[in-house]
Amino acid sequence: MVETPGSCSGSGNEHENGARIGVFICHCGGNISDVVDVKRVADEIGKLRGVVLSTTQMFLCSDPGQGLIEQKIKELGLNRVIVAACSPTLHQLTFRRTVARAGLNQFLFEHVNVREQVSWVTEDAEAATQKATRLIRAAVDRVKHLIPLDKRRISIHPAALVIGGGIAGLVAARDLAQRGMKVTLVEKQPFLGGRVAQLHTLFPTGEDARDALKRVIEEVVSHELVNVITNAQILDSEGVVGDFRTRIRIEPRGANSQLRQRASAVAACPEQTINEFDYGLSQRKAIYMAYPGCYPPIPAIDWNVCTKCGKCLWAVGGRGINLAEQPREMVLHSGIIVLATGFDPYEPLYGEYGYGIFPRVITLQQLIRLLDPLGPTGGRLPRNDGEPTRIAFIHCVGARQIEGVNQRQPDGKVKDYCARTCCTGALHAALEIRRRHPEVMITDFYQDIRTYGRGHETYYEQASEAGILFVRYDPRHPPRVEGNPKGDSPLLVRTSDLLTGGLDVEMPADLVVLATGVVPHDISELVGMYHCAVGSDSFLLEVHPKLRPVELAVAGVFLAGSCQGPMDVTEACAAASAAASKSAALIAQAQVEMDPFIAKVDEELCTGCQTCLTVCPYDAITRDETRGIAVVSEARCTGCGTCAATCPSNAIQQFGFNDAQVLAEVKALLQGAALG
Amino acid sequence: MSEKTDKAGGNGKLKIGMYWAASCGGCDISLLEIGPHILELIEVADVVLWPCAADFKYQDVVNYPDQFIDVCFFNGGVRNSEQEEIARLLRRKSKTLIAYxxxxxxxxxPALANTKTVEGIFxxxxxxxxxxxxxAHVEPQPITQSEYGELEIPRFYPQVLRLSDVVEVDYQIPGCPPQAERVWEAILALVGGQLPARNSAVKVACFDKSVCDECPREKRKVKIKEFKRPHEAMAEAEWCLLEQGFICMGPATRSGCGALCVKANLPCRGCYGPSGEAQDQGAAMIGALGSILDASTEERAREMIDHIVDPVGTFYRFTMASSDLKGRR
Incomplete structure (x- = not known):
């Protein structure tokens, strides 16, 4: 497309405060000018006081477009620039740089959105033209009050803290270390590996989960830049991006690397407890190794169970076990923090699909443990009078729940989101059963099959071909699991099948597997500490799902893996790598540049009434006790504006959005508007 | 009480005046509250107008030469045509006109009536x-024919105006009433020529900071659980009244009074108007309140707000004529 010179007008009048405003209106190749009469807008705006130039251009973001802005700034001595074009999220930075190249402070620029908010939302040319004029007129009045601002610069301590030693935390730590960053990895449990260690094989490749995990752990612990701390929890954290200080408490492990006869120590322990690793399907000792090949390869003592009887100590001759070991505290200094706190499988409520009432109703996680050759039964399914011959899977347990249909959770909500991993996970397990026991009859009760991932659909195809029977239930009438009075199989699953037009189905089952959803691991303390945004599903919320997918709104804190939402291992690893790249990029800058739109306290007006301290969501305001006034931490302030809006004495103003600027804008917007 | 000065002045003393328009008379009394200082004032100044205290006639003022009065304190807003006429007259006759x-x-x-129509008020x-x-449902009419001829009374305005809406004002002294100590300081500054440059926006006899600056009470940084009216609960003496749930206008109110009300265990009513450069006192206070409610749900917030009786009278008790609301149009 050929660039056409636009119309050009301007009152030539300098505003009384010396503002010489240049207004550039973009055609966006017709995207704007097909609806908005940009020439008329330019003429109208050109009549306004202070507007030295009002012109249009075919593509302002193009090189000639930006060149025009630069040239006019220099030629006409413009000291305020307005670009009316697309959304500021797209090109605000582009034009700020243009303005800066012309030697003008980049914050003496204002971006007006006349595309997404005007031309794209209406076909009414007259209304669009008027709205564009009104919006630009408001910007003209606003820019008269703009003041030059400088970006904030904060130096970054070149070290990372990764919280969580599951697959996401491990991948993030590894990637950071491989980029030459110093990393501390903190895990709450005594052993690394998280949920992946509890899996047998991974979809969609079918590779051994623990092999994959072991490779990552090897890469992490062998790296000289990584310091792994297990059995540790976060006590508190202070500081801001570039300079976080996180205090941790390391629980005593009870055993150390000098312990040689590890199996003897475990065998000698007389105390038993439920083994959470097998989801309650087995028992473990008070001194234990979580799983074969776990890291660290040193047993740990569960102090809630240990009676300090000393039998383990006797068994190993006293070497390598210390029952009197004390917890330690330490402070970790880091420039950034990666949260990789993971998820928990959804625990069905008592009686939900017979769970808790019938022992043969188990969760998918339990089934996976049962299928694991290294699991509690050596890979055998539970026997009654033989291997089960009829297995029923029920999908969407604790996922995609419907208010009014499903029972509310203890938090008062229903789990209305799709847990994303259970469809493929359930079919993966079903196919494994089919491979091992071709005689077993498998029925799959589902709402929708969501094998959405790359290579996942194969599982559904294979399952269909392998004779797995699919029954589609209506989510408003989920299946019921009952005892079977006939006695050939202990359970009965009843529902009506939408695939056969609502035919009632009554399926006897020896084993019912609930494909349960996922919930975020309880990290409410960390949420408070880092002021994390949390979604309605209780998972942590990124700044923007597409544009800033692994960043929290709090600068310097990143998200890795399923703390952010249900993810399979592939996705969790990808997210972890993304978090690592973002963190590494930040650390590599050595200094972080931040927009100057932060709050500032007028010391002459502040009375220290502390209202702002109460409302600041980021703990960015403290009270200077000696002067009795509020002080804003420049690094911590995100520029949300809450304090400025709150301050009853008008003692807080926000750079870029001060009262004069906002009021001038609002007045201009309302000018001539009919008020009720 | 001073004697009437001769009309031409000329004894070298400062000539001061005090006038009342739409007001209660409390301001006149507050000027007397400077106590023994009144004697010092009389030494340097002659009172040439003070209808509340001495017998001056309209014609006396008309007969004064322009700029005759050195300092004129004008209290009360402008509710009717007579008050506007006198305001304009006094502006002409005064070197310095102070909105008091x-x-x-x-x-x-009186400006709270700006939320009503004239018909409603009548x-x-x-x-x-x-x-x-x-x-007979009689209402006052500007012109009435009677057996004594045509009678005229001032026209009732639809709105109470500030003095500065009618004439140019040199200084403002806020407060209901202004506190004597501050007023005396301002008079001394005036006599000594130490007041800042004249500007109708300049408030004197007060400070820029809010009442919280003068308030001795302790902040505990808690959010407001429920609103209480002063007669509904006994306020704890040492603790911030707002945090206790009493709507104390202190944070949004200019200081200068010495936190008189809060020291008497009553919430600030906001009589000194907005602090600093804030324009709209009620909006400032509502903005602050909205952020410090301890309400997790919208219903709870609504419940709490419903407990605020007469929000306009609470948040704009003294500043309706200055507010962005401006009352009923």
Whole structure:
């Protein structure tokens, strides 16, 4: 497309405060000018006081477009620039740089959105033209009050803290270390590996989960830049991006690397407890190794169970076990923090699909443990009078729940989101059963099959071909699991099948597997500490799902893996790598540049009434006790504006959005508007 | 009380005046509250107008030469045509015209009627008031024909205006009433020529910071659980009244009074108007309140707000004429 010179007008009048405003209106190749009469807008705006130039251009973001802005700034001595074009999220930075190249402070620029908010939302040319004029007129009045601002610069301590030693935390730590960053990895449990260690094989490749995990752990612990701390929890954290200080408490492990006869120590322990690793399907000792090949390869003592009887100590001759070991505290200094706190499988409520009432109703996680050759039964399914011959899977347990249909959770909500991993996970397990026991009859009760991932659909195809029977239930009438009075199989699953037009189905089952959803691991303390945004599903919320997918709104804190939402291992690893790249990029800058739109306290007006301290969501305001006034931490302030809006004495103003600027804008917007 | 000065002045003393318009008379009394200082004042100044205290006639003022009065304190807002006429007259006759007290600076209590129409005000005052007996439904008319001829009374304005809405004002002294100590300091500054440059926006005899600056109470950084009215609960003496749930206008109110009300265990009513450069006192206070409610749900917030009786009278008690609301149009 050929660039056409636009119309050009301007009152030539300098505003009384010396503002010489240049207004550039973009055609966006017709995207704007097909609806908005940009020439008329330019003429109208050109009549306004202070507007030295009002012109249009075919593509302002193009090189000639930006060149025009630069040239006019220099030629006409413009000291305020307005670009009316697309959304500021797209090109605000582009034009700020243009303005800066012309030697003008980049914050003496204002971006007006006349595309997404005007031309794209209406076909009414007259209304669009008027709205564009009104919006630009408001910007003209606003820019008269703009003041030059400088970006904030904060130096970054070149070290990372990764919280969580599951697959996401491990991948993030590894990637950071491989980029030459110093990393501390903190895990709450005594052993690394998280949920992946509890899996047998991974979809969609079918590779051994623990092999994959072991490779990552090897890469992490062998790296000289990584310091792994297990059995540790976060006590508190202070500081801001570039300079976080996180205090941790390391629980005593009870055993150390000098312990040689590890199996003897475990065998000698007389105390038993439920083994959470097998989801309650087995028992473990008070001194234990979580799983074969776990890291660290040193047993740990569960102090809630240990009676300090000393039998383990006797068994190993006293070497390598210390029952009197004390917890330690330490402070970790880091420039950034990666949260990789993971998820928990959804625990069905008592009686939900017979769970808790019938022992043969188990969760998918339990089934996976049962299928694991290294699991509690050596890979055998539970026997009654033989291997089960009829297995029923029920999908969407604790996922995609419907208010009014499903029972509310203890938090008062229903789990209305799709847990994303259970469809493929359930079919993966079903196919494994089919491979091992071709005689077993498998029925799959589902709402929708969501094998959405790359290579996942194969599982559904294979399952269909392998004779797995699919029954589609209506989510408003989920299946019921009952005892079977006939006695050939202990359970009965009843529902009506939408695939056969609502035919009632009554399926006897020896084993019912609930494909349960996922919930975020309880990290409410960390949420408070880092002021994390949390979604309605209780998972942590990124700044923007597409544009800033692994960043929290709090600068310097990143998200890795399923703390952010249900993810399979592939996705969790990808997210972890993304978090690592973002963190590494930040650390590599050595200094972080931040927009100057932060709050500032007028010391002459502040009375220290502390209202702002109460409302600041980021703990960015403290009270200077000696002067009795509020002080804003420049690094911590995100520029949300809450304090400025709150301050009853008008003692807080926000750079870029001060009262004069906002009021001038609002007045201009309302000018001539009919008020009720 | 000083003697009447001869009309031409000329004894070298400062000539001061005090006038009342739409006000309660409290401002006149507050000037007397400077106590023994009144004697010092009389030494350097002659009172040439003070209808509340001495017998001056309209014609006396008309006969004064322009700029005759050195300092004129004008209290009360402008409710009717007579008050506007006198305001204009005094502007002409005074070198320095000071809006004195909340009514003159921000409309004060009378300006709360700006939320009503003239018909509504007349209905309340002449028809609906239970203590009235007005069977003929008579209302005051600007012009009335009577057996003595045509009678004229001032026209009633639809709005109470601030003095600065009518004439140019040199200084503002806020407060209902202004506190004597501050006023005396301002008079001394005036006599000594130490007041800042004249500007109708300049408030004197007060400070820029909010009342919290003078308040001795402790902040505990808690959010407000529920609103209470002063008669509904006994306020804890040492603790911030706002945090206790009493709507204390202190944070949004200019200081200068010495936190008088809060020291008497009563919430600040906001009589000194907005602090600093804030324009709209009620909006400032509502903005602050909205952020410190301990309400997790919208319903709870609504419940709490419903407990605020007369929000306009609470948040704009003294500043309706200065507010962005401006009352009923």
């Amino acid at each position: 007290g909340a009514c003159a600076t921000d409309g004060g209590i 209905a309340a005052s002449y028809h609906d008031c239970p203590s009235l007996d007005n069977p």
